[in-house]
Every structure is written in structure tokens, then in C-alpha cells.
Amino acid sequence: MVHDVLADEADNYSLRTDVLTGGVSMARSLGLWLAFEGSAVTVERLPGRAAFPRAGVSTRLFTLADGQVGRYEANFRLRFTDCACDPSWYYEDWVVHVSNGDAAGDRFLRGEPDRVVDHRVHLYGGRSARRPNR
Template identity: 80%
Template structure:
């Protein structure tokens, strides 16, 4: 197994942030960013970025490293066959869309990058049943990645599982 680099960029907002002015405030925030340098060593390196409405969409970034189990914290499953890695989306805690089974996203050969897009309506704990929403852009690189790897070029595989969170037709797919 080689190095796997994962970057998850999330934008989060509450129910009050559903209107057009609030949507304009978060437009363009869910895009790849430069990886921190130097990246720590490890089998799996995760760069997790969150732009939260509660923090005026000021991005907060964490870098985590470890074995393949670290991907489970992102509801991803990594399976290896030789130098290839298969990435699956595990069932999560989303209230909508509800998925009860794992979904295969893509298989990456050495040096390939995959992009996964999704959005969710989530609910807090039982003590705080308020809704909030997240829009994700996840990049996975099978192999070490330069700081701008997710910013340049097209990924080798793209999966867009975004849905319309407020009812109506699904949003227009984009790369």
C-alpha cells in the first residue's frame, strides 16, 4: 500500500441560511484548496477543511494521519488490491438523503485522483434537533500529492451525488 491523500472540503449552514442572499455568501467556497506543506507521513493523510456559517464561513483546517481506519471518520472505506485502491462511501448519519448501504465511488490506479461531491441535510443530537446542511467536495489521491494537486487538471474519476436538499429537481451537475 502506498500513500493515500484525502482532502474533504465542507461548507456548513443552518436552516436560517437557506435563502438566496445566504447562498450567495457561500457560493464558491466548496472548492479544492492547496494542501498544507509539508504533509505529515502516514499511510493515509487527511486534509479536512470546514467553512461554517457559524464562523462567518472562515475556513478551518485540520490535518490527520494514520492507517486506513482514519478514512472511516469521513464515512469512506478504502480497499486495496495490489497498487489500486477502491473508495466506497459508507452509510452516514445524514437525515437526507438517507443511505443504508455502502456505495462504490471509484477505483484508483497508482497516481490517479478521484473526486466525490455530495450534500446532506443533517440533524444534531437528540438534545438539539435543529437541521443543518453540508456540501462536500472530496478528493482522493492514490499516491503522494503536491500542494496544488487537487487544484489543477481534471480528476481521473468523478462522482456527483448531490441532491436538492429543499425539494425540487436535483442541482445541475458540474465537474
Template identity: 75%
Template structure:
């Protein structure tokens, strides 16, 4: 679970199910907010979370330098086939990618 925490994800088990939530982070965009429930996985299920973020190097307005991260995170509840993340379809798919300069959300066919 420490890997999930390092990714600002919170895992909660409720019997055989696992709920995955995104915790507020330090991204400049999308703006930090409250946690958001991503999905609940039954035993043997896989969830995929996609997001992109814009971060500032400093909190000072005098330095407008940015860097970007584009995430694809797979989470499983229990053991799954070794190639499930790469070749299988997830049971739950959350795509929170945004256009980092405003405008409509970024989507692709992946």
C-alpha cells in the same frame, strides 16, 4: 486509512488498484442506505467525491433543527504532484450532491 474511515469511506486494495466506497452514514438526507462504490484508482490516479448532507441535531421530532455539510474529498492512490488536488483534473469524479429539499439534483459547472 483512519482518515478515510472518519469520512465514512472504505478503501480496499486489490493489487496495485484501490477501490473507494462510501459507507452508510448518519445523515438525515439523503437517507442512510447501503454502501456505494465510488471508483477504483490505478496507481497515480486521483478521484474526487462531492456530496452534501443534511443532519439533525437530535433524533427527536420535537427539535426540527438541522445543519448542513458540503463535501469535496480527493483521494489518490500513491503519491501525486503537490498541486494535483487543487489544479489538476481528477481521473474519476463522482458528484452525489442533491437538492436538500427535494427536487432535481444539484449540479454546477465546477
């Protein structure tokens, strides 16, 4: 399940929220790969379209045992098109929770995850303060 929240400048930052379901196929559409081994699930971030930071290879985020929850935080600068004739771009800021099995009703919103990976960066290059991965 994914709780998608969008605040788009083109719509005067009006909030739009959707709850999406679809398991592995939905994870793939979000740029995540889920690999199952026994009762554990490994979550990887697939290479994406981000202009910055560029990711050319898959990145292992975490492995979750049955009942565990992981949080992945990242931000990106993306181009509207790959054509050099249009330099327009936009930002995305992600907070993705993944559960291996059932999670308590409000655990994604209020609970502490078992694993956290923070890949947020300063979107113009340089260093930014980040929490350590755990």
C-alpha cells in the same frame, strides 16, 4: 491526507482549516471505505447519519489505479440529534479527493482528477443539475 475547511454559521462563517493525516483509519472516520486489490484501491461511501439524502447501504464511488486521483462531491442535510424533540439541522457540502499513491503537490486543488463522482442533490428534494459521473 485531508484538507478540512469549515465555515460555521455559529462562528459567523469564519474559515477554519485543518490538514489531517491518518490513512485508512482517517478515511473510515470520514465515512469512506478503502479496499485494496493489488495496486488498485476501491473507494466506497459508507452509510451515514444524513437526514437527506438517506443512504442505507455502502456506495462504490470509484476504483483508482496507482497514481490516480478521484474526486467525490456530495451534500447533506443532517440533524443535530436523532430526537424528534429537536428539529434543528445543518448542511454539509463535501469535495473529497482521494489519491492512490503520491500525487503532485497541487493536483488536489488545481489538477483534473481521473475519476469524478457527483452526488450533490437539491436538499429539499427534487432534481438538481449535476455533472455526470466519469
